[in-house]
Amino acid sequence: MLGEVDSARCSIARATEVLGDRWTVLILRDLFNGIRRFDELASHLGVARNVLTRRLAGLVDAGVAVRTPYREPGSRERHEYRLTAAGRDLRPVLLALVAWGDAHRPDPQGPPVRFEHDGCGGRVGLELRCSHGHEVPPRELLSIPQ
Amino acid sequence: MLGEVDSARCSIARATEVLGDRWTVLILRDLFNGIRRFDELASHLGVARNVLTRRLAGLVDAGVAVRTPYREPGSRERHEYRLTAAGRDLRPVLLALVAWGDAHRPDPQGPPVRFEHDGCGGRVGLELRCSHGHEVPPRELLSIPQ
Numbered sequence: 027m028l029g030e031v032d033s034a035r036c037s038i039a040r041a042t043e044v045l046g047d048r049w050t051v052l053i054l055r056d057l058f059n060g061i062r063r064f065d066e067l068a069s070h071l072g073v074a075r076n077v078l079t080r081r082l083a084g085l086v087d088a089g090v091a092v093r094t095p096y097r098e099p100g101s102r103e104r105h106e107y108r109l110t111a112a113g114r115d116l117r118p119v120l121l122a123l124v125a126w127g128d129a130h131r132p133d134p135q136g137p138p139v140r141f142e143h144d145g146c147g148g149r150v151g152l153e154l155r156c157s158h159g160h161e162v163p164p165r166e167l168l169s170i171p172q
Numbered sequence: 173m174l175g176e177v178d179s180a181r182c183s184i185a186r187a188t189e190v191l192g193d194r195w196t197v198l199i200l201r202d203l204f205n206g207i208r209r210f211d212e213l214a215s216h217l218g219v220a221r222n223v224l225t226r227r228l229a230g231l232v233d234a235g236v237a238v239r240t241p242y243r244e245p246g247s248r249e250r251h252e253y254r255l256t257a258a259g260r261d262l263r264p265v266l267l268a269l270v271a272w273g274d275a276h277r278p279d280p281q282g283p284p285v286r287f288e289h290d291g292c293g294g295r296v297g298l299e300l301r302c303s304h305g306h307e308v309p310p311r312e313l314l315s316i317p318q
Contacts (some may be wrong), residue, residue, distance in 0.1 A: 029202065029314055035279050035281065035284040036198070036273075037196060037269065037270040037271075037272075037273030037274045037277070037279070037283065037284060037285070038197060038198065038201050038266055038269045038270055038282060039273075040273040040275060040277035040279075041269040041270070041272045041273035041277065042194045042198065043194070043268065044277075045269070045275075046193065046194025046197065047192065047193075047194070047302070048188045048192025048193070049279075051184060051188045051192065052182075052184065052185060052188065052291075055182065055184050062288075066202060070305075079221075091274075095182055098275065104271050112275075112276045112311065115272055115275060115276065117310060117313075118192035118268040118271065118272075118298050118300070119265065119268040119269055119272060120184055121268075121300070122265040122268045122298075123183065123184045123187040123188065123191070123225070123265055124183040124187070124265040125183075125264065126182055126183075126187045126261055126264075126265060127182075127183030127184060127185075127186040127187035128183045129258075129261060130187075130235075130258045130261065131179050131183070131189075131190075133183070133186075135181065135318075136318060137183065137318060138181040138182060138183060138314070138317060138318055139183070139315050139316065139317055139318065140314055140316045140318055141314070141315050141316075142302075142313075142314045142315075143302035143306055143308050143313070143314070144310055144311075144312040144313070144314045145312065146302060146306060147291035147304075148302030148303040148304035148305075148306065149301075149302060149303040150300055150301070150302045150308050150314075151300075151301065151302075152264050152268070152298050152299070152300060152301075152312055153298070153299050153300075153301045154264070154267070154290060154296055154297075154298060155296070155297065155298075155299045156288075156289035156294030156295060156296045156297075157294040157296075157297075158289065158292050158293075159294075159297040160289055160292055160294065162289050162296050164260065164263060165249065165290075166288070166289055166290040166291065167263075167287060167288075167289070167290070167296055168288040168289070168290045168296075169285050169286070169287050169288075170286045170287075170288055171241045171284060171285055172281075172282060172283060172284055172285065172286055172287065
């Protein structure tokens with residue numbers, strides 16, 4: 027349970043002011059993947075350029091991405107987008123979406139991406155764990171309105 | 173990094189087909205909170221009833237909620253909505269949104285909800301951990317397209 031809480035004070039509501047749009051989440055995915063340039067994002071996502079422009083502006087306004095100019099020899103100035111620290115902190119949200127998608131909307135070819143601990147090779151996943159080091163099963167999760 | 177991957181095979185894309193809407197996420201939050209009846213959801217969320225109807229139908233179609241009739245003495249039959257197992261599995265997504273909101277859109281009064289391990293009292297959070305039991309810092313997370 028997430029706990030009864032006044033909507034006006036809800037952290038989820040504040041987070042979804044940034045994320046509450048499907049394209050925005052997919053753009054963040056591509057930025058995590060190192061796809062940074064407007065034209066590359068547009069072609070990889072297959073999204074209308076005006077939609078992409080609006081969504082990227084929203085991510086910049088929200089402080090999760092920064093827009094920086096670059097220029098290829100002989101071509102006009104263009105822009106690329108990079109995640110800020112706040113943007114990189116959205117990784118758990120995307121990993122949780124990956125886990126749910128893999129479990130409940132499985133790809134017939136199996137999970138398209140495997141997450142591995144560099145060096146150790148262990149499979150990486152999100153865990154609910156408490157400050158005393160216990161893994162917390164859903165039924166033992168208390169949410170306490172403050 | 174989430175790993176370069178064909179959008180058509182992306183687990184995030186499949187998950188956001190269910191979640192890719194701000195109201196949908198807030199409705200899920202309320203269902204986790206035990207708010208189940210249409211009228212209660214409408215008043216708690218302050219959402220237009222036609223929007224709520226559409227979003228709830230989408231959650232039912234997606235298999236994350238079920239709609240069941242109930243009848244109060246003397247009033248006509250109404251409906252309530254409960255999360256399915258697939259719906260309850262969305263909890264990590266919501267917890268990741270809470271964590272991000274608390275960190276990057278802090279409420280001046282502090283986090284509205286605290287998550288505690290029932291019995292032990294430890295503070296509960298999401299951790300990236302590998303199958304060998306290591307906590308995985310972001311820089312040690314490898315994503316490997318399959």
